[in-house]
Amino acid sequence: GYRKKTCYMTAVPAHCLQVVYDEGPLYVFSPTEELRKRWIHQLKSVIRYNSDLVQKYHPCFWIDGQYLCCSQTAKNAMGCKILESRNGSLKAGRSHRKTKKPLPPTPEEDTMVMKPLPPEPAPSAAGEMKKVVALYNYVPMNVQDLQLQKGEEYLILEESHLPWWKARDKNGREGYIPSNYVTETSNSLEIYEWYSKNITRSQAEQLLKQEGKEGGFIVRDSTSKTGKYTVSVYAKSAVDPQGMIRHYVVCCTPQNQYYLAARNCLVNDQGIVKVSDFGLSRYVLDDEYTSSMGSKFPVRWSPPEVLLYSKFSSKSDVWSFGVLMWEVYSLGKMPYERFNNSETTEHVIQGLRLYRPQQASERVYAIMYSCWHEKAEERPTFTALLGSIVDITDEEP
Numbered sequence: 001g002y003r004k005k006t007c008y009m010t011a012v013p014a015h016c017l018q019v020v021y022d023e024g025p026l027y028v029f030s031p032t033e034e035l036r037k038r039w040i041h042q043l044k045s046v047i048r049y050n051s052d053l054v055q056k057y058h059p060c061f062w063i064d065g066q067y068l069c070c071s072q073t074a075k076n077a078m079g080c081k082i083l084e085s086r087n088g089s090l091k092a093g094r095s096h097r098k099t100k101k102p103l104p105p106t107p108e109e110d111t112m113v114m115k116p117l118p119p120e121p122a123p124s125a126a127g128e129m130k131k132v133v134a135l136y137n138y139v140p141m142n143v144q145d146l147q148l149q150k151g152e153e154y155l156i157l158e159e160s161h162l163p164w165w166k167a168r169d170k171n172g173r174e175g176y177i178p179s180n181y182v183t184e185t186s187n188s189l190e191i192y193e194w195y196s197k198n199i200t201r202s203q204a205e206q207l208l209k210q211e212g213k214e215g216g217f218i219v220r221d222s223t224s225k226t227g228k229y230t231v232s233v234y235a236k237s238a239v240d241p242q243g244m245i246r247h248y249v250v251c252c253t254p255q256n257q258y259y260l261a262a263r264n265c266l267v268n269d270q271g272i273v274k275v276s277d278f279g280l281s282r283y284v285l286d287d288e289y290t291s292s293m294g295s296k297f298p299v300r301w302s303p304p305e306v307l308l309y310s311k312f313s314s315k316s317d318v319w320s321f322g323v324l325m326w327e328v329y330s331l332g333k334m335p336y337e338r339f340n341n342s343e344t345t346e347h348v349i350q351g352l353r354l355y356r357p358q359q360a361s362e363r364v365y366a367i368m369y370s371c372w373h374e375k376a377e378e379r380p381t382f383t384a385l386l387g388s389i390v391d392i393t394d395e396e397p
Helices: 033-046 185-191 201-211 304-309 314-329 341-350 362-370 382-395
Strands: 016-021 024-029 130-134 153-158 164-168 174-178 182-184 217-221 229-235 244-252 265-267 273-275 288-290 311-313
Touching (some): 016 033, 201 217, 201 229, 201 244, 304 341, 314 382, 362 382
Antiparallel strands (some): 130 153, 153 164, 229 244
8 A cells, every 4th residue: 555655844845934923933935035034124114112022033944833943843932043134143032022012911901090111210220130029929921921920039140121021939930010010129018918008098997897807907008197107906896886096197217127016916926927917915813704795716715614605715715625635635626527517516415425435544635524624713824734744744654
């Protein structure tokens, strides 16, 4: 029989030219060299004002899903040969992003009024590379683009091709990124979700009331004092069912240190400050306080006085610790696993307690059980619990 043969043309024929689009190249074959030159002259006249011209091309054809010159499989892949100028010397060698598409809208711009791009930044000092932080995730639209991950840092290699910047990620990958998706690390407030740069006082109040979360806050640029920040905080109110919004100006010293009134701050063990209002704080007397209306608590870890009266104390924490011990020795089982929350509440109030897990000895279970005394004052302190646990660990293998 006959065997079908395919003939490939690897050499580019004479009188040929390429017109490169974002989607790939268009091959044009001219009957004469003179006509080819006329076509090239006319095309150059049309694109003479384009600033986004490619500097590389593929000298061989795209056949069977790849370029014969470099074996790249993406039809819109960057060229493998640098374009030479008329006198034979190489051009500047600066690669450009092969697209004239505008910048993509940021996620915020999908729901807000479009805002202009930031002004062109001043050129960096010699030898210094600008560091930026991604404000949003960005999925490349072009093979020359670089993927952005929100919160990650990137080095800017080239800014001359605005509004797209050439950047490098922490893994050494390089590509183009939209300049409105990043911010300089020196202005990194914008990477935080609680910072809203250009919103008014009334817009901040509306957003906080929609969320309705006590202690929720927004940091924004002050509309009355240029260069300063305002913290808008939501607090529940007995007078207004929609809650109240308090606005605090953040003061800055000449050393760029920021100060807030201490009464509005909560500081954790790591030194992180949480801005709050009186709605987040409680004045504790006799180691006891009552939960505010609407507060939620874990039913299966709560003692009778919490289930009945929403009264919390260190002794209610001791009860919860006993349940935690039970979880550890039961290898992670759900407390009161056969009951729903309402049934659990009823049984705990009636005196039901968790059974001894198979992994727990009688002495270990006795410690757990002592945490579940119906009367809060009869439960051990955490100091006493620590002593009992240390005694067991010293005696048991």
